[in-house]
Amino acid sequence: MEARTYIAEHRDEFLSALKEWLAIPSVSADPDREGDVRRSAEWLARHLSETGFPTVETWETAGKPAVFAEWPARDPKAPVVLVYGHHDVQPVEPRDAWNTDPFVPEEQGQRLVGRGSSDDKGQVLFHTLGLRAGLASAGDTAPPVTVKLIVEGEEESGSPNFAALLEQNRQRLGCDVVVVSDTTMWSADTPSMCVGMRGMTDCRIDVYGPETDLHSGSFGGAVPNPASAMADLLSGMHDSDGRVAVPGFYDDVVEIDPAERDMIARLPFDESRWLRTASSAAPAGEAGYSTLERLWVRPTAEINGMWGGHTGAGRKTIVPSSAHANVSFRLVPNQEPARVQDRVREYIRANLPAGLRSDVEFNGPGVRPCASDTSSAAVRAARSAMSRAFGTEVLYTREGGSGPEADIADILGAPLVFVAVGLDEDGIHAPNEKVEIPLLLRGAESAAYLYWELAAALPE
Amino acid sequence: MEARTYIAEHRDEFLSALKEWLAIPSVSADPDREGDVRRSAEWLARHLSETGFPTVETWETAGKPAVFAEWPARDPKAPVVLVYGHHDVQPVEPRDAWNTDPFVPEEQGQRLVGRGSSDDKGQVLFHTLGLRAGLASAGDTAPPVTVKLIVEGEEESGSPNFAALLEQNRQRLGCDVVVVSDTTMWSADTPSMCVGMRGMTDCRIDVYGPETDLHSGSFGGAVPNPASAMADLLSGMHDSDGRVAVPGFYDDVVEIDPAERDMIARLPFDESRWLRTASSAAPAGEAGYSTLERLWVRPTAEINGMWGGHTGAGRKTIVPSSAHANVSFRLVPNQEPARVQDRVREYIRANLPAGLRSDVEFNGPGVRPCASDTSSAAVRAARSAMSRAFGTEVLYTREGGSGPEADIADILGAPLVFVAVGLDEDGIHAPNEKVEIPLLLRGAESAAYLYWELAAALPE
Numbered sequence: 001m002e003a004r005t006y007i008a009e010h011r012d013e014f015l016s017a018l019k020e021w022l023a024i025p026s027v028s029a030d031p032d033r034e035g036d037v038r039r040s041a042e043w044l045a046r047h048l049s050e051t052g053f054p055t056v057e058t059w060e061t062a063g064k065p066a067v068f069a070e071w072p073a074r075d076p077k078a079p080v081v082l083v084y085g086h087h088d089v090q091p092v093e094p095r096d097a098w099n100t101d102p103f104v105p106e107e108q109g110q111r112l113v114g115r116g117s118s119d120d121k122g123q124v125l126f127h128t129l130g131l132r133a134g135l136a137s138a139g140d141t142a143p144p145v146t147v148k149l150i151v152e153g154e155e156e157s158g159s160p161n162f163a164a165l166l167e168q169n170r171q172r173l174g175c176d177v178v179v180v181s182d183t184t185m186w187s188a189d190t191p192s193m194c195v196g197m198r199g200m201t202d203c204r205i206d207v208y209g210p211e212t213d214l215h216s217g218s219f220g221g222a223v224p225n226p227a228s229a230m231a232d233l234l235s236g237m238h239d240s241d242g243r244v245a246v247p248g249f250y251d252d253v254v255e256i257d258p259a260e261r262d263m264i265a266r267l268p269f270d271e272s273r274w275l276r277t278a279s280s281a282a283p284a285g286e287a288g289y290s291t292l293e294r295l296w297v298r299p300t301a302e303i304n305g306m307w308g309g310h311t312g313a314g315r316k317t318i319v320p321s322s323a324h325a326n327v328s329f330r331l332v333p334n335q336e337p338a339r340v341q342d343r344v345r346e347y348i349r350a351n352l353p354a355g356l357r358s359d360v361e362f363n364g365p366g367v368r369p370c371a372s373d374t375s376s377a378a379v380r381a382a383r384s385a386m387s388r389a390f391g392t393e394v395l396y397t398r399e400g401g402s403g404p405e406a407d408i409a410d411i412l413g414a415p416l417v418f419v420a421v422g423l424d425e426d427g428i429h430a431p432n433e434k435v436e437i438p439l440l441l442r443g444a445e446s447a448a449y450l451y452w453e454l455a456a457a458l459p460e
Numbered sequence: 461m462e463a464r465t466y467i468a469e470h471r472d473e474f475l476s477a478l479k480e481w482l483a484i485p486s487v488s489a490d491p492d493r494e495g496d497v498r499r500s501a502e503w504l505a506r507h508l509s510e511t512g513f514p515t516v517e518t519w520e521t522a523g524k525p526a527v528f529a530e531w532p533a534r535d536p537k538a539p540v541v542l543v544y545g546h547h548d549v550q551p552v553e554p555r556d557a558w559n560t561d562p563f564v565p566e567e568q569g570q571r572l573v574g575r576g577s578s579d580d581k582g583q584v585l586f587h588t589l590g591l592r593a594g595l596a597s598a599g600d601t602a603p604p605v606t607v608k609l610i611v612e613g614e615e616e617s618g619s620p621n622f623a624a625l626l627e628q629n630r631q632r633l634g635c636d637v638v639v640v641s642d643t644t645m646w647s648a649d650t651p652s653m654c655v656g657m658r659g660m661t662d663c664r665i666d667v668y669g670p671e672t673d674l675h676s677g678s679f680g681g682a683v684p685n686p687a688s689a690m691a692d693l694l695s696g697m698h699d700s701d702g703r704v705a706v707p708g709f710y711d712d713v714v715e716i717d718p719a720e721r722d723m724i725a726r727l728p729f730d731e732s733r734w735l736r737t738a739s740s741a742a743p744a745g746e747a748g749y750s751t752l753e754r755l756w757v758r759p760t761a762e763i764n765g766m767w768g769g770h771t772g773a774g775r776k777t778i779v780p781s782s783a784h785a786n787v788s789f790r791l792v793p794n795q796e797p798a799r800v801q802d803r804v805r806e807y808i809r810a811n812l813p814a815g816l817r818s819d820v821e822f823n824g825p826g827v828r829p830c831a832s833d834t835s836s837a838a839v840r841a842a843r844s845a846m847s848r849a850f851g852t853e854v855l856y857t858r859e860g861g862s863g864p865e866a867d868i869a870d871i872l873g874a875p876l877v878f879v880a881v882g883l884d885e886d887g888i889h890a891p892n893e894k895v896e897i898p899l900l901l902r903g904a905e906s907a908a909y910l911y912w913e914l915a916a917a918l919p920e
Contacts, residue, residue: 217861355742401677
């Protein structure tokens with residue numbers, strides 16, 4: 001039986017299983033939902049056993065439990081594929097903005113509405129249907145590659161214990177490629193594969209001057225003003241071409257591959273529509289790059305906020321005693337957050353006027369950027385699997401945002417491949433989250449081909 | 461009898477009168493003290509009558525009452541001198557920081573402690589003692605110039621009704637010179653005369669971008685960031701020499717007279733001690749000017765405050781939807797606040813990046829700078845009177861701050877002369893305000909000579 005036929009025949013069964021899972025409110029950020037997150041892990045473990053995984057385990061962490069499963073290939077030398085996803089979901093607030101109960105999943109035509117339908121339960125579950133469809137199509141009882149799944153329970157809370165879990169189970173999670181199914185495609189009509197995510201590091205900058213606010217008549221013009229110094233520091237972070245002017249910032253930046261650049265240019269991008277989404281009147285950014293390139297393959301320095309002195313209405317003519325800013329930097333391969341942090345600290349130190357003190361505090365180690373090697377066998381195999389499922393060419397995209405994926409690749413020493421069918425308009429962190437059922441089924445079909453494509457493409 | 465002897469003999473009587481007046485809590489900013497401000501005006505009116513002023517009137521305004529008095533010279537063609545002061549006082553908060561009751565004036569050695577002792581009741585009252593001493597010394601019963609006094613009751617509340625009062629009584633307040641006794645001297649050892657005050661105009665600048673804060677991963681680097689634009693605008697307000705870089709800002713600035721510059725250089729200025737007062741680690745400002753010149757004779761652009769986006773602790777990686785700043789400009793002769801406002805608006809308009817909107821809102825018309833003509837007969841006469849009283853050369857100073865004095869000069873069409881004996885360390889807007897009694901008596905002696913010096917110097 002062809003995979004597509006198998007999937008069509010098992011559509012209703014798949015959806016009713018997914019609805020069961022979606023009904024469990026596994027909000028990891030809500031302490032009152034701790035039991036629900038555990039029930040969600042247990043539901044998934046049971047479902048994976050029913051799917052045929054011989055090994056299914058619930059892994060405890062310092063926080064919420066993760067689920068691990070393994071289905072070995074018959075050939076012990078076959079490649080190993082690890083699927084990453086998460087079974088926890090975002091909070092539902094503002095609850096009043098939902099048109100349905102977020103935890104009573106509802107089919108509305110070709111859509112399934114409910115918290116977690118797209119992010120990420122629907123996308124985890126299509127792998128089980130896909131794997132069964134692939135086996136049915138191959139007439140086999142074991143996958144052609146060893147399939148492992150690691151589905152964490154704290155992704156929506158920043159994965160505080162996930163790196164430790166990976167480190168601790170590095171051996172059992174050993175794999176040749178990591179398949180991430182937790183992102184989106186360009187659109188329903190233009191299937192695509194994400195091949196990179198920007199990294200991020202962010203800091204708070206403080207500039208201190210006089211011990212107290214000074215009267216600007218009595219002192220103004222003769223002492224350094226911390227707010228002016230902050231304005232200079234922030235302004236100096238970009239040159240007139242919109243490039244980040246922190247010395248050394250671009251040292252490790254890999255220029256985009258011309259082939260990928262061409263593929264980005266072929267995406268049907270409607271800039272004026274995008275500007276409406278951004279509620280902005282004009283594009284801006286680094287000279288020489290398109291909007292999508294600025295978002296995906298170029299690093300940034302972004303003022304997230306700034307404050308200091310008299311921030312209210314009316315007049316208070318002071319030289320403020322201090323000024324502050326929150327600044328984040330989006331990073332691209334091969335920028336290392338730690339090196340960027342050093343460069344920013346050096347920049348502040350080198351440019352602070354005499355008579356002021358400064359402090360630069362980064363929020364943690366930052367998130368590394370990641371990218372798939374588009375010339376690798378794994379990417380080509382995954383792209384082929386998706387192309388067969390969607391019946392059309394699959395283009396490359398990237399994500400401007402940042403996630404823990406680079407850490408997975410780093411800790412496990414395996415490349416990443418993104419196979420996902422979410423859409424930007426699914427509302428994944430918003431009210432009325434939904435998933436397009438036809439896309440979920442295409443995802444399953446992609447998975448049905450993926451393991452066999454990978455078996456053929458990857459070296460034993 | 462010499463004026464100095466007269467003053468010494470009437471010291472106790474003068475101090476007990478002043479203490480009576482200081483005991484009236486004429487806090488114009490406190491609605492509960494409205495009756496006290498009126499009592500203060502009545503007390504002064506009575507005291508001026510007792511001093512000998514034939515005309516004494518309480519002038520009503522839309523707010524608190526002012527006191528007007530006039531003592532004509534025998535010669536109707538004699539010059540007319542108008543003394544300006546105020547009878548209202550600052551609030552006493554924080555009350556707990558006072559070591560005595562602010563309205564139970566107390567002599568502590570050579571000091572008189574109490575709210576209003578220096579600002580401004582003590583300095584208004586020394587004119588009555590001085591005038592009586594001058595008359596005793598001259599053996600006359602009328603002053604050699606027509607002496608008028610206008611003592612307002614809302615100076616500490618921003619003089620909201622004073623300009624209207626002046627306009628309305630322009631005729632009766634007509635004069636050849638205005639003597640202002642509401643400022644300070646360099647120090648007890650270095651008597652000085654203020655010959656100018658900076659003007660001021662201040663605004664709020666708003667820069668608007670996206671309608672809501674945007675996710676910096678999804679949008680950062682491809683839309684204009686209002687906080688970055690604000691940093692650029694604020695940073696661009698100064699060049700690397702510390703000069704204000706708003707085009708046209710210096711167009712009307714009068715360079716300081718070399719003679720006044722020399723006199724400023726002769727003031728015993730201890731910069732490291734001044735930096736401690738400013739609780740600042742280093743001086744800063746416009747290249748080519750000393751600290752005192754920067755404070756007194758050079759205009760400034762000062763960021764009083766700025767805010768926008770995520771201004772709290774922790775991470776919120778957004779492109780903020782707006783950014784804001786409060787900026788004040790100290791002005792020197794002959795800058796006009798209205799022209800500076802136009803220049804600032806033009807600067808913002810010309811430098812705002814595409815895709816952003818801005819708004820610039822000035823707080824009222826601003827305050828004009830003022831300066832006395834140091835070569836004028838009035839300034840020379842006043843300087844001579846003070847030099848005789850203090851027995852030493854009197855140097856010129858200025859004030860970096862701004863007051864309504866320029867309006868008085870402007871409305872009445874008469875030049876300003878500052879004759880005052882307050883000290884910076886009197887704590888005039890702070891707890892434990894005091895005045896040095898020996899300086900008050902020198903002030904009285906200055907007044908005793910002033911009217912006769914002016915009579916001799918001014919053209920009839």
